[in-house]
Amino acid sequence: MNQSNYNKLLLILVMCLPLQAFVQESKVSLNGYVKELYMFYSPEIPIPGTDLDYLATNIIHNRLNFKWYTSKKFTTVIEMRNRLMFGNLVTKFPDYQSTVDVDNGLMDLSWISAQSTSWFVHSMIDRAYLDYSSCKWQVRLGRQRVNWGVNLVWNPNDIFNTFSYFDFDYEERPGTDAVRIQYYSGATSSAELVYKPGRDNAHSSFAGMYRFAKWDYDFQFIGGQAGNDWVRMVGRYSWCWFPGRNHAFRTPERRINPGNRGFGFG
Numbered sequence: 001m002n003q004s005n006y007n008k009l010l011l012i013l014v015m016c017l018p019l020q021a022f023v024q025e026s027k028v029s030l031n032g033y034v035k036e037l038y039m040f041y042s043p044e045i046p047i048p049g050t051d052l053d054y055l056a057t058n059i060i061h062n063r064l065n066f067k068w069y070t071s072k073k074f075t076t077v078i079e080m081r082n083r084l085m086f087g088n089l090v091t092k093f094p095d096y097q098s099t100v101d102v103d104n105g106l107m108d109l110s111w112i113s114a115q116s117t118s119w120f121v122h123s124m125i126d127r128a129y130l131d132y133s134s135c136k137w138q139v140r141l142g143r144q145r146v147n148w149g150v151n152l153v154w155n156p157n158d159i160f161n162t163f164s165y166f167d168f169d170y171e172e173r174p175g176t177d178a179v180r181i182q183y184y185s186g187a188t189s190s191a192e193l194v195y196k197p198g199r200d201n202a203h204s205s206f207a208g209m210y211r212f213a214k215w216d217y218d219f220q221f222i223g224g225q226a227g228n229d230w231v232r233m234v235g236r237y238s239w240c241w242f243p244g245r246n247h248a249f250r251t252p253e254r255r256i257n258p259g260n261r262g263f264g265f266g
Contacts, residue, residue, distance in 0.1 A: 029067040036060050037169050039089075050092055057087035061169070065127075073134050079127035079172070086119035097122075105143060106177040106197055126175045138182040143175040146194055148209060148222065159207060159226045160196055188213035202227050 042054040061083050068076040083100075090096055100122050103110035109125040129142030149158035160176050182192040189212035198204035207224025222233040 032064040057089040060084040075131040080125040140180045
């Protein structure tokens with residue numbers, strides 16, 4: 001999809017959704033926020049290829065969250081973020097824009113809405129899914145957050161939505177294009193299957209997880225395929241946040257990690 005179509009989609013989203021929220025106040029929710037992040041970097045050694053002794057950038061971040069309760073069982077969700085970036089990092093390094101405008105999903109929902117020599121606006125739809133809930137079943141189709149990790153930093157069981165914890169300005173975390181089926185067998189137990197289609201087998205994933213609580217611990221059993229690797233994991237987590245895991249990855253040719261039992265704090 002070209003940039004002009006994305007700009008039209010953005011304009012329609014901003015202009016029409018408040019009208020829908022007014023007409024169907026009980027069925028539609030629209031909210032968001034605006035925040036600012038300033039970055040200043042002054043290295044001890046001058047930056048190669050420039051006459052700069054520091055780098056600075058300013059990011060004005062706007063988020064829009066749209067939710068439409070289509071019926072008692074169906075919910076439509078679209079969420080996006082818009083970031084205005086400017087500073088000498090943008091001016092002196094034109095390629096910086098291409099490092100920001102990246103979407104690794106099945107659908108490319110990232111684009112540059114506006115730009116100049118000293119600033120640009122990056123827009124991205126990171127949530128776009130249809131949710132179906134009935135009794136103990138929940139099915140979600142589209143771009144969503146599949147959060148299987150419980151630690152703050154190291155989460156080897158987060159095979160669908162890996163992220164850098166250095167990206168602290170992105171509280172919502174990236175989404176993935178997937179189909180997710182969940183069955184809630186009890187108040188503290190559930191089973192789920194997730195399929196993430198990709199452009200090829202190396203970018204596709206399929207896995208299942210069963211979790212339950214017992215003896216003041218939360219247990220997870222995970223198995224499936226992440227790219228070209230077969231995955232199996234067992235994890236337990238206690239109230240004092242002292243987790244233990246056993247996990248392994250296996251390629252079609254050989255086993256690359258013969259099990260790793262680890263304990264860590266998050």
